[in-house]
Every structure is written in structure tokens, then in C-alpha cells.
Amino acid sequence: xxxxxxxxxxxxxxxxxxxxxxxxxxxxxxxxxxxxxxxxxxxxxxxxxxxxxxxxxxxxxxxxxxxxxxxxxxxxxxxxxxxxxxxxxxxxxxxxxxxxxxxxxxxxxxxxxxxxxxxxxxxxxxxxxxxxxxxxxxxxxxxxxxxxxxxxxxxxxxxxxxxxxxxxxxxxxxxxxxxxxxxxxxxxxxxxxxxxxxxxxxxxxxxxxxxxxxxxxxxxxxxxxxxxxxxxxxxxxxxxxxxxxxxxxxxxxxxxxxxxxxxxxxxxxxxxxxxxxxxxxxxxxxxxxxxxxxxxxxxxxxxxxxxxxxxxxxxxxxxxxxxxxxxxxxxxxxxxxxxxxxxxxxxxxxxxxxxxxxxxxxxxxxxxxxxxxxxxxxxxxxxxxxxxxxxxxxxxxxxxxxxxxxxxxxxxxxxxxxxxxxxxxxxxxxxxxxxxxxxxxxxxxxxxxxxxxxxxxxxxxxxxxxxxxxxxxxxxxxxxxxxxxxxxxxxxxxxxxxxxxxxxxxxxxxxxxxxxxxxxxxxxxxxxxxxxxxxx
Amino acid sequence: xxxxxxxxxxxxxxxxxxxxxxxxxxxxxxxxxxxxxxxxxxxxxxxxxxxxxxxxxxxxxxxxxxxxxxxxxxxxxxxxxxxxxxxxxxxxxxxxxxxxxxxxxxxxxxxxxxxxxxxxxxxxxxxxxxxxxxxxxxxxxxxxxxxxxxxxxxxxxxxxxxxxxxxxxxxxxxxxxxxxxxxxxxxxxxxxxxxxxxxxxxxxxxxxxxxxxxxxxxxxxxxxxxxxxxxxxxxxxxxxxxxxxxxxxxxxxxxxxxxxxxxxxxxxxxxxxxxxxxxxxxxxxxxxxxxxxxxxxxxxxxxxxxxxxxxxxxxxxxx
Numbered sequence: 123x124x125x126x127x128x129x130x131x132x133x134x135x136x137x138x139x140x141x142x143x144x145x146x147x148x149x150x151x152x153x154x155x156x157x158x159x160x161x162x163x164x165x166x167x168x169x170x171x172x173x174x175x176x177x178x179x180x181x182x183x184x185x186x187x188x189x190x191x192x193x194x195x196x197x198x199x200x201x202x203x204x205x206x207x208x209x210x211x212x213x214x215x216x217x218x219x220x221x222x223x224x225x226x227x228x229x230x231x232x233x234x235x236x237x238x239x240x241x242x243x244x245x246x247x248x249x250x251x252x253x254x255x256x257x258x259x260x261x262x263x264x265x266x267x268x269x270x271x272x273x274x275x276x277x278x279x280x281x282x283x284x285x286x287x288x289x290x291x292x293x294x295x296x297x298x299x300x301x302x303x304x305x306x307x308x309x310x311x312x313x314x315x316x317x318x319x320x321x322x323x324x325x326x327x328x329x330x331x332x333x334x335x336x337x338x339x340x341x342x343x344x345x346x347x348x349x350x351x352x353x354x355x356x357x358x359x360x361x362x363x364x365x366x367x368x369x370x371x372x373x374x375x376x377x378x379x380x381x382x383x384x385x386x387x388x389x390x391x392x393x394x395x396x397x398x399x400x401x402x403x404x405x406x407x408x409x410x411x412x413x414x415x416x417x418x419x420x421x422x423x424x425x426x427x428x429x430x431x432x433x434x435x436x437x438x439x440x441x442x443x444x445x446x447x448x449x450x451x452x453x454x455x456x457x458x459x460x461x462x463x464x465x466x467x468x469x470x471x472x473x474x475x476x477x478x479x480x481x482x483x484x485x486x487x488x489x490x491x492x493x494x495x496x497x498x499x500x501x502x503x504x505x506x507x508x509x510x511x512x513x514x515x516x517x518x519x520x521x522x523x524x525x526x527x528x529x530x531x532x533x534x535x536x537x538x539x540x541x542x543x544x545x546x547x548x549x550x551x552x553x554x555x556x557x558x559x560x561x562x563x564x565x566x567x568x569x570x571x572x573x574x575x576x577x578x579x580x581x582x583x584x585x586x587x588x589x590x591x592x593x594x595x596x597x598x599x600x601x602x603x604x605x606x607x608x609x610x611x612x613x614x615x616x617x618x619x620x621x622x623x624x625x626x627x628x629x630x631x632x633x634x635x636x637x638x639x640x641x642x643x644x645x646x647x648x649x650x651x652x653x654x655x656x657x658x
Numbered sequence: 659x660x661x662x663x664x665x666x667x668x669x670x671x672x673x674x675x676x677x678x679x680x681x682x683x684x685x686x687x688x689x690x691x692x693x694x695x696x697x698x699x700x701x702x703x704x705x706x707x708x709x710x711x712x713x714x715x716x717x718x719x720x721x722x723x724x725x726x727x728x729x730x731x732x733x734x735x736x737x738x739x740x741x742x743x744x745x746x747x748x749x750x751x752x753x754x755x756x757x758x759x760x761x762x763x764x765x766x767x768x769x770x771x772x773x774x775x776x777x778x779x780x781x782x783x784x785x786x787x788x789x790x791x792x793x794x795x796x797x798x799x800x801x802x803x804x805x806x807x808x809x810x811x812x813x814x815x816x817x818x819x820x821x822x823x824x825x826x827x828x829x830x831x832x833x834x835x836x837x838x839x840x841x842x843x844x845x846x847x848x849x850x851x852x853x854x855x856x857x858x859x860x861x862x863x864x865x866x867x868x869x870x871x872x873x874x875x876x877x878x879x880x881x882x883x884x885x886x887x888x889x890x891x892x893x894x895x896x897x898x899x900x901x902x903x904x905x906x907x908x909x910x911x912x913x914x915x916x917x918x919x920x921x922x923x924x925x926x927x928x929x930x931x932x933x934x935x936x937x938x939x940x941x942x943x944x945x946x947x948x949x950x951x952x953x954x955x956x957x958x959x960x961x962x963x964x965x966x967x968x969x970x971x972x973x974x975x976x977x
Contacts, residue, residue, distance in 0.1 A: 189926075194936040194939065194940060195744060195746050195747055195754065195933065195936040195937065195940065195942065195945065196701075196702060196746045196747065196936070196940050197747075198747065203702070205702075275714075276710065276711060276713070276714020276715065276717075276718070277714055277715070277717065277718030278718075279699070279702060279703060279711065279714070279715040279718065280711075281703070283708075283711055284708065284711075331749070345757070345928075346746075346747050346749070346754075347928070347932070347933065347936050348757075348758075348928040349928075372926065373926075374829070374923075374926045375923055376923050376924055378813055378924075379813070379816065379828070379923065379924045379925070379926065382813070382816045382817060382820060382821050382828050383820075383828040383829050383926070385820075385821045385828075386816070386820035386821045386824065386827065386828040387824075388820070388827050388828045388829045389829070538694070538695070538939060539694070539695035539696045539701075542695065542696045542700045542701075543695050543696070574708050
């Protein structure tokens with residue numbers, strides 16, 4: 123979805139930068155770019171400094187050093203346990219999935235030849251033939267059955283256990299065919315299988331100190347919390363790639379240190395750079411940035427089953443009190459897109475563009491707070507660094523509240539243990555949700571009555587039944603219409619305020635070619651290693 | 659007891675106290691870890707920690723046993739030289755620690771080699787020529803170095819030497835260390851940063867200790883006898899100042915093993931300090947305990963060494 127502009131100059135940089143400073147939304151920027159003849163599709167990435175001619179033809183060879191932002195002894199090569207960007211990057215390099223999402227968010231086949239169903243309930247997965255694991259073993263249906271069934275075993279500690287539970291039967295039909303039966307129809311199965319956790323490992327694997335996958339790179343060294351070294355897989359089954367001979371991945375948690383390492387040429391890719399560092403990167407010919415708005419967001423959750431959220435007017439008031447523009451402009455420094463209180467971002471093909479974000483209106487907010495009888499009552503909002511930018515967002519809301527006599531208190535708690543102790547529990551608190559590929563995953567994870575992460579305890583029978591119906595609908599148009607309506611329901615009825623979708627900014631050496639934005643997240647949905655190359 | 663054995667008795671007594679301290683520290687660390695919210699299963703599952711998932715993982719990891727009995731089990735294992743297995747990634751703690759401890763000790767060793775001679779020379783020099791221009795320059799510099807936080811020194815150093823000048827690599831680990839010059843380059847910035855931090859303290863303490871002994875009547879006597887300034891300081895005052903100096907050096911150096919988290923983070927250097935932080939954030943008890951033991955042992959052995967130097971260098975303490 124990204125076409126790299128070819129007529130880009132330093133002046134354009136300055137203009138875009140100024141627009142961003144003035145608070146232009148990404149959509150406005152894109153509109154401006156389109157009108158000036160630069161092709162950049164919606165949801166795509168905007169490459170600053172692309173004027174440094176980026177060769178479009180891949181170059182083979184070279185060794186890449188890339189740095190993520192977090193790493194610890196909990197780093198794992200077990201795809202089921204993967205929880206951080208660092209793990210995803212490694213899993214994408216060493217393993218393959220049955221399917222993956224391309225830049226436009228469309229499902230493409232990877233290890234599978236086809237994933238098909240007539241009723242969206244019984245699925246048949248045909249595998250590509252002649253794919254081999256790094257140890258020489260040939261990929262067969264047994265490996266797929268083993269890889270998928272693991273997620274159902276609680277002792278594995280899979281992150282996608284709740285999603286995998288709908289697969290009631292996973293069985294081998296023949297060497298290259300697997301049958302998956304779901305508990306209820308779900309037309310999204312091909313997309314679900316593109317999640318990083320559903321990487322295919324060899325049958326019977328229990329040792330994850332080294333990775334034995336089918337992926338583009340072979341794991342040469344892996345030290346949790348330190349680094350991993352990968353070398354090109356000479357027998358890779360895809361016709362194209364990988365281009366790099368080897369690829370080293372580690373983390374530099376400190377943002378400045380990461381940027382400095384990139385600027386000094388010690389690494390060629392610095393993932394997730396704080397927008398505050400942009401000034402350092404500007405005017406450097408040796409680096410460029412890639413911006414992705416994949417749908418990560420930090421949201422303000424008001425539990426509808428507890429005071430004060432049980433009073434509908436409080437929730438309504440809060441929705442008017444959140445100054446989305448200021449959050450987008452000052453808290454997130456323009457590297458975000460204003461949100462409309464529902465989790466499906468513009469990067470997703472089911473996003474409802476007709477749903478306008480609620481305008482900042484303190485007077486209306488005051489009216490609702492008065493009606494709820496809460497004006498002047500002290501109400502704590504729990505925020506933490508664990509939910510990125512939430513402390514700053516809380517401060518913006520608190521300030522707006524104090525203007526109309528609403529006494530909101532920012533209760534800042536440590537990030538350590540935030541997810542198990544405060545998130546989902548406190549009456550008014552912040553959360554942070556990573557992008558998910560389908561509306562159905564988002565809805566069943568976050569908004570259905572029995573959702574495990576029902577942040578605001580939103581319960582609606584109509585919503586639940588629509589969700590199930592849309593899930594099984596193979597008719598695309600009908601599905602889209604239903605998803606649009608459900609987004610409206612969430613925006614108007616649930617207690618989750620989603621002020622902005624946060625952009626991810628990766629900074630890369632201008633020698634790096636082939637990097638594109640992907641709806642699964644930054645760094646090309648973490649799968650950049652097999653697609654990028656280094657220009658001499 | 660024969661007179662000649664007294665110092666050795668003191669040394670053995672010191673070692674016994676050190677051992678007891680270790681045990682007490684390990685209990686303290688255990689109780690502190692227990693106070694932290696959440697356990698390793700919850701932390702590993704993060705946002706995906708549904709009650710069933712947590713219960714299943716706890717069962718699989720053998721965490722259902724009471725924490726205290728797991729801890730005692732670990733202590734017993736330690737007596738047999740077994741540091742246990744990490745909860746988080748099932749690797750032997752020894753394996754996790756060994757490489758990184760090596761890295762930490764290497765960094766600490768090089769820093770010691772660089773900083774201790776410089777610090778002692780500057781400290782003694784400043785005391786020798788007290789009140790001179792040299793003394794004042796050294797004092798002002800040490801004060802300013804103490805006042806500037808190390809992340810500032812480190813970040814500035816990277817910005818100047820790696821980004822602007824391009825002389826040194828911004829990362830120390832994983833840099834090319836095949837030749838001596840490449841190795842010197844890779845270690846230059848972390849060592850300089852750490853030397854800044856540890857030597858300031860040593861310089862000040864050395865200067866103070868030497869000046870204090872210079873002010874005593876017996877040194878004055880030496881001066882009156884006609885000993886040169888050099889002889890007065892090095893021959894008469896320094897031996898008596900050795901104890902306090904050794905203590906100051908030990909305290910500064912003990913920081914180098916466990917306290918260099920900032921330098922490890924900025925230069926992406928995998929040492930034990932970062933390992934400890936990881937262990938705490940994942941509630942990985944065997945790893946936390948093992949790291950704590952290492953820090954404690956290195957601290958205690960440095961302090962004990964300093965005490966021994968003080969005892970052996972001071973005839974009065976020997977009696």
C-alpha cells in the first residue's frame with residue numbers, strides 16, 4: 123500500500139513536518155500528498171527523506187543489525203508464548219505461518235496452498251509440497267496439527283489459547299491436508315491463522331533453545347535477553363528472498379541509545395522511535411523513518427458496572443471531555459490518528475469512516491456531569507507507563523475537567539504488575555490494546571458480553587448476536603455493513619474512550635530497501651527480515 | 659593464642675561474618691520478592707492472563723508448591739553448588755549467568771585497571787600539594803564529575819564520539835573485537851563513563867585520608883627531621899592512610915558489578931545488572947536469588963579484602 127515517492131525533496135519534508143506540528147491528521151496529510159501527485163495509499167506509510175534514492179531492485183547479500191526496544195530473559199523462540207515485538211521478529215524470521223497479511227491487509231497464503239470452506243465451519247487446509255524444516259525434515263500435516271493443537275494445552279501457556287479454543291477438531295486428512303472444524307462458523311479463520319502465534323513448528327518440538335522452522339533464516343545463536351543471530355536459509359521455499367546473508371537482532375531499550383546507534387551506523391534499523399527524537403533524525407541523509415498506523419491505541423476505560431460509570435451520564439460526559447485533538451497533537455506529537463471510540467482503525471478494511479470522532483465540548487460534558495450529580499466529586503483515573511502515554515493523556519483530561527469544576531484525579535501507578543492488578547479492575551483506568559487483524563478478534567476479545575478483556579463490562583445481546591452472525595457471513599458486503607453498525611454501537615454505548623490510534627515510527631538506514639508498512643504492526647508486521655535488503 | 663596468629667583469627671572471623679551476611683541477605687531478598695505483586699505465570703501471560711491460563715501454567719511450571727519450600731529447596735541446592743533453573747526460560751541459571759558475569763567482570767576489571775591508578779595518583783598528588791592550583795583543579799573536576807549523572811555522561815559520549823566524530827562504535831557488545839585496537843575502541847566509552855563515576859569518589863577519599871595523616875604529629879616530626887615532601891607523604895603518611903583508602907576503593911569498585919545498569923543499557927552491554935532487572939520484572943526467583951548472591955559476594959569480598967589490607971597494613975590492629 124505504499125508507493126515510495128520519487129520526487130520527494132527536503133522542502134517536502136519541511137512542509138510535512140510543519141503540517142504535523144500544526145496538527146494535521148494523517149488523513150489530511152495524505153490528501154495533501156495525493157493532490158500534489160504523490161501516490162500514497164490510505165493506511166500506508168509515509169517515508170520521510172525518501173528522496174535519498176531508494177533503489178527498487180533488491181540487492182542480495184549483506185548483514186543487517188536491527189534493534190528492537192525490549193528484551194529480557196523472557197525472550198522466547200516458542201511462537202505460542204511470543205509476547206513482545208522482539209519475539210515476533212524472531213518467529214517471523216525462523217518460522218512461517220499458514221497465511222499472512224500483506225500490506226493491504228489482504229490474506230495471502232504462506233505455508234498453505236489454500237484455506238477453504240463452504241460453510242465457514244469446516245475448513246480444509248492444503249499445504250505447499252516440498253517445504254523443508256531447517257533440520258531437513260519435510261513439512262507435513264502432522265506438523266500443522268501439532269502446532270495448532272499446542273495452543274489448546276494450558277501447560278504450554280499460549281497467548282492465543284482463547285482464540286484457538288474455537289478449533290474443536292484439528293486432524294490430518296492426508297500428508298498435505300489438514301481439516302479444522304470450528305465450534306461455530308467463522309469466516310475469518312484464514313486471517314486468524316496469520317497471527318504470529320500460529321507459526322508452524324515441527325511435530326513433537328519441546329525444546330525452544332534453538333528454532334527449527336521453515337523460515338527464511340536459520341537460527342545460529344539465541345541468547346534470551348541478549349541477542350539472536352540468523353543466517354540465510356539456502357533452501358527457502360519461496361522463490362524470492364531472503365536477500366540478506368545474515369541478520370542480527372537485539373534490543374536497545376533506551377530510546378536515545380537506539381537512535382544514536384542508528385546514527386552512528388552501528389545498526390541499520392531502530393524499531394519504534396519516540397517521536398521526540400524526530401529532530402535528531404531530521405536533516406540526516408543517512409536515515410529515514412517509516413510511519414505505520416496499525417491500530418494500536420491507549421484508551422480510557424470506564425466500567426459500566428461500577429460507580430461512577432454506572433451512571434450513563436458520567437460516561438457520556440467523559441466522551442465529550444476528552445480533547446482528542448490535543449492528545450493527538452501534543453501528547454502523541456502528531457504521530458497518531460484521531461480515534462472514534464471504537465477499536466477498528468483505518469488500517470483495517472472494515473473500518474467505518476462515517477463514524478465521526480466526538481468533538482471536544484466541555485459545556486456538554488458539564489451538562490452531563492451535572493445530570494449525573496458528580497460535579498465536584500473526586501474521581502480517580504488510574505494511569506501508568508505500562509499503558510503508553512496514558513499518564514499524559516490523563517493529565518489532558520484532568521486539566522479539561524478542572525475547567526468545568528470536575529475533580530478528576532490522576533492516580534499514577536507503577537507499570538510493574540499493572541496488567542494483573544489495575545487493568546480491567548479499576549472503575550476508571552487506562553488500557554493499551556495492540557492491533558489485531560480482524561474486527562471479530564477485537565470484538566470477541568474486548569466487547570462481547572463474555573469477552574475476557576471486556577474493559578468497560580459492556581454487555582449487549584444485540585451486539586453478541588450480530589458478532590456471531592457476522593463471523594459466519596461469507597458475504598462480504600453484508601459483513602461490512604454489520605461491522606460498521608457494531609462499530610457505531612461500541613462508540614455510542616460502551617465505556618471505552620479511544621482518543622487516537624497511535625502511529626509506530628521505525629527509523630532505518632537509508633541503505634535499507636524493501637521496507638513497507640503492514641497492518642499487523644511496525645517493522646513490516648515484524649516480518650521485515652525476509653523482505654528487506656541492503657543497498658551498497 | 660600466640661601473637662602471630664591474631665591477625666589470621668581476625669580474618670577468619672571476618673569470613674564467618676561474611677557468610678552469615680549472605681544467608682541473611684538471601685532471606686531478605688526472598689521476602690522482598692514475595693511482596694511484589696503477581697507471580698511468574700501472571701507476568702509471562704501478561705494481558706492474556708485469564709484465571710484458567712494462569713492456573714494451567716502454574717501447574718506446568720511447578721509453582722503450586724509453597725514459595726517458602728521452593729526457596730528452601732533452592733538454598734539446599736545452592737549448598738551443593740546448584741543455582742537452580744530459571745522459571746522463565748527453563749535454562750540453567752549457571753548458563754544464564756556465566757556469560758554475562760564474565761562480561762560484567764571484564765568491564766569491571768578494565769575499569770579498575772584504568773581508574774584505580776589514576777584516582778590514587780590524583781588523590782595523593784592533591785593531598786601532597788594541598789591548596790595548590792593542581793589541588794584546586796582536581797577538586798573542582800571531581801565535584802563536577804560526581805554531580806553529573808552517568809546517563810548524561812554516557813549519552814553525551816555516544817553523541818560526540820560515535821555520532822558526530824564517528825571514532826568509536828555506539829554499541830560495545832557485538833562490536834568487532836578481533837584485534838586489540840578494535841577491542842580498545844569497543845570498550846573505550848563504557849570504561850571512560852564508569853571511570854568517571856567511580857574515580858571521583860576514590861580521589862576525594864584518598865585525598866582526605868592522606869591529608870588527615872599528614873596533619874598528625876608523627877608526620878610533622880618527619881618533616882622536622884628534614885624528610886623531603888615526597889618521602890614524608892609516601893614513606894610516612896601513606897602507609898597509615900592505606901586502610902581508609904582501601905575501603906574507599908572497595909566501596910567504589912563494588913558498584914561496578916551490580917550497579918552499572920545504566921551503562922549496560924546505554925551501550926547495550928549484556929551484564930549481570932540487566933539480568934537482575936529482568937529477573938525481578940519476571941519474578942524469576944532462582945535467578946533473582948542467584949544474582950543477589952553474586953552482588954553480595956562481590957561486595958563482601960571487596961570489603962573483606964579492604965579490611966584485610968587495613969588489618970595487615972596496620973601493626974596496631976594486628977595486636
